[in-house]
Amino acid sequence: MGRRIDYHEDPNAPAANSVRPSAGAFVRRGDEVLLIRRSDNGNWSMPGGGHDPGESLSHTAIRETAEETGISIRLTGIVGIFTDPTHLIHYTSNDEVRQEFSVIYRAEAIDGEPTTSSESTSVEWVPVDKIPALTMDPSQRMRIDWALSNTEPHFDPEPR
Numbered sequence: 001m002g003r004r005i006d007y008h009e010d011p012n013a014p015a016a017n018s019v020r021p022s023a024g025a026f027v028r029r030g031d032e033v034l035l036i037r038r039s040d041n042g043n044w045s046m047p048g049g050g051h052d053p054g055e056s057l058s059h060t061a062i063r064e065t066a067e068e069t070g071i072s073i074r075l076t077g078i079v080g081i082f083t084d085p086t087h088l089i090h091y092t093s094n095d096e097v098r099q100e101f102s103v104i105y106r107a108e109a110i111d112g113e114p115t116t117s118s119e120s121t122s123v124e125w126v127p128v129d130k131i132p133a134l135t136m137d138p139s140q141r142m143r144i145d146w147a148l149s150n151t152e153p154h155f156d157p158e159p160r
Helices: 055-069 128-133 138-149
Strands: 004-008 022-029 032-038 048-050 071-082 085-089 097-098 103-113 122-129
Touching: 004 097, 004 138, 022 055, 022 138, 032 055, 032 128, 048 055, 055 071, 055 103, 055 122, 071 138, 103 138, 122 128
Parallel strands: 022 103
Antiparallel strands: 004 085, 022 032, 022 048, 032 122, 071 103, 085 097
C-alpha cells in the first residue's frame, strides 16, 4: 500500500492530475464522534472515500463508512462541500495528485460495532473533548470543527 501525502498552499507540491469526488460522514453519538486512524498516513479522520461509478454520492458516504468502520449509518444532513484547490492529495501508490473535492454528510449510526479494515488501523467513538489532541490533517480538523459548531452547510468562498 502506498502513502497519502496532503499539501496545503504549498508551492512545492506536485501539480494536480485529477479531481475525483469523495464523500465522508460526520457520525455523532451524544458527545462522541466516529473516527478512524488511517492506515495510509496514520492520521485520524472521519470515514470516507472516493465516489465510484454507478452509485450516488450519498451511497459513497454510507458504503465507505461501513467498509472502514463496520458501522451502518443513516444520512441526516450535510456538513458541507469542500473543494479547496490549494489542498492537494498525493497518493504514492499510483502517483495520483488529486485536488480536494469532498462532500461531508451528517449521519447517525444505526447498527454495527467499530471494526478496523485495510484502510483503518483504529476505529473509535472519540469524545469531542479528546479530538483536539488527535493527529489529523488540517482539512479534517476544519471539517470536524465546522460540523461541531455550525448548523448551516459549509461551502467554499468565491474566489477573490
